[in-house]
Amino acid sequence: MLSAQNLASLVQPARVHRQLYCDPAIFELELQRIFGTAWIYVGHESQIKKPGDYFRTFIGRKPVVLVRDAEGEIRVIHNQCAHRGSLVVANDTGHADEFQCCYHGWTYHLDGRLKAVPLQHGYPRDFDPKNPKTAMTQVPRVKSYRGFVFASEAEDGPSLEDFLGHMTTSFDDMIDRAPDGEIEIAGGVLKHAYDANWKIYLENLCDAAHPWFTHRSSIEAAQQQSDKVHSDGSGEIAIRQMRQNGAPYSFWESQVGIWTYPNGHSYLGDYHDDAKLVAAMNDPLFRDYIAAMEEKKGRAETRRVLEVRRWNSNVYPNLSFMSQFQQLRVVHPIAVNRTVVHTYSFRLKGAPERMFRNTISFANIVNGTGSLVLTDDLEIYNRIGMGLSSEGAEWIEIGRGLESDLPDAHGGRRGKNSTSEIYIRKMLQAWLSYMTNGHSQMRAAS
Ligand code: FES
Ligand SMILES: [Fe+2]
Missing domain, CATH: 3.90.380.10 (Naphthalene 1,2-dioxygenase Alpha Subunit; Chain A, domain 1)
Known part of the structure; x- marks a missing residue:
């Protein structure tokens, strides 16, 4: 069991337990507690100079897209279709007016909002394409330091500048x-x-x-x-x-x-x-x-x-x-x-x-x-x-x-x-x- 006490026992002032480097349970917890909360470097603004430019990367193991949206805002959105979960953006870099999933054609605005759904008449009556759950969801915090873009999955936490410090x-x-x-x-x-x-x-x-x-x-x-x-x-x-x-x-x-x-x-x-x-x-x-x-x-x-x-x-x-x-x-x-x-x-x-x-x-x-x-x-x-x-x-x-x-x-x-x-x-x-x-x-x- 990985309680705080157990984790603390694995890291000592002058030595560390090998479990940190080879225990799959610790790795999964790292994805949640480190890559799922810290400011993670995702790319550089020069990779997305114009609205529609995008760059595909990862936060931990989660696929995300760094994109400059139609208004010129820098966004990081989860690269996952809200229909049946396919990766939407497959190219490493590129330029697009919209993102379209190549499985059944759900189409998204550059900021991740759903734009169009083929065969929409066939979905249940309460299906709402404006529901945020049908979007490629945004990573809540995105911030640049002089062009270096970081994103954090945590809604709250230290500012990027506090995180970077000196x-x-x-x-x-x-x-x-x-x-x-x-x-x-x-x-x-x-x-x-x-x-x-x-x-x-x-x-x-x-x-x-x-x-x-x-x-x-x-x-x-x-x-x-x-x-x-x-x-x-x-x-x-x-x-x-x-x-x-x-x-x-x-x-x-x-x-x-x-x-x-x-x-x-x-x-x-x-x-x-x-x-x-x-x-x-x-x-x-x-x-x-x-x-x-x-x-x-x-x-x-x-x-x-x-x-x-x-x-x-x-x-x-x-x-x-x-x-x-x-x-x-x-x-x-x-x-x-x-x-x-x-x-x-x-x-x-x-x-x-x-x-x-x-x-x-x-x-x-x-x-x-x-x-x-x-x-x-x-x-x-x-x-x-x-x-x-x-x-x-x-x-x-x-x-x-x-x-x-x-x-x-x-x-x-x-x-x-x-x-x-x-x-x-x-x-x-x-x-x-x-x-x-x-x-x-x-x-x-x-
Ligand atoms: S999984 Fe993307 S449209 Fe079906
Ligand atoms: Fe070396």
Whole structure:
């Protein structure tokens, strides 16, 4: 039985029970209590620029459609026909004047209200097409932060800005890097799937202690290459990225930080000290970009923006993004031991096209299933899935850094350095709070 007390007993300050990653009953409860209440990232406004534009996605396992309705309002509606339950919208993205179910032709307005029903004369006399129960129902709360759209199935709860807290600065960091102050999703989507729990993904994205082992084969290969392997420069980014993954522990423990904030959010500091990868370091590669930034924002603001150094920012429970190379990943839980991740790239409006080429090169390096980085991580995710399905060891250690974590100036906590597992502890603290409706806190959590 999954009482608050039982759930609390599974999450301890320095360890967590394997049940959280492989118990189907816990997974079902997570869909209700976490994905069914929290603000869930659903898409970006640039994907639905005009009335009628739509983007199909999921809140937890529930299919939904992000759409700009005829009045220009952003809506998130359940992608389910009120007749016999079929998915209504089957394309990933598109433009429509109305949505029509391809089973028996029930037709809906863009905001989900029922518009027309074939054979309506045949329905019982009290059948009312205006009854809200005959609509594709709306997700009650939808809100954007500077173009990033979130939806919550809870009628009440914290505002999006309260939920995000200091993490808004990571979104700002991505947007402020655009000379025109706007970004747009571009270049398609890369998808990958693995056979393990959804929580594993966010746990890896801020894990500074794994590259040296997990990515060693590509690090060693990169160390043997010259800087330039492709004339267009894309190989150069790959090689330098791999080499940075091979930085020694002394670097991760002195130069890189990890910061955490309420509701399970966190970000890892940037670990690059390579001018080819960090615009603020003023490599010739970035000359035109910096000129475009300075023209629009002035020198001081350009300097301020480009000196922000963050690697991955995790917004719990379903988003991880990276402002430096404009990457965004959305986590879709499928089953307790099955997860799908969709990854997107953003174009910085007003930046030279070469910047976007770098973004795409970087996406192929870290988010492509044929890449030298993701293939290693996918193997690890699957191994974790397999390992945790064994009943050998019950508890997982998450205590690294527990005794040295520190307060942060913005109401959070940070690790003494990037190898602290504080971000996992904080995600689990948020997990427990969601799962017990705030009735249980982790004992003596850092
Ligand atoms: S299920 Fe959609 S019209 Fe019948
Ligand atoms: Fe990795």
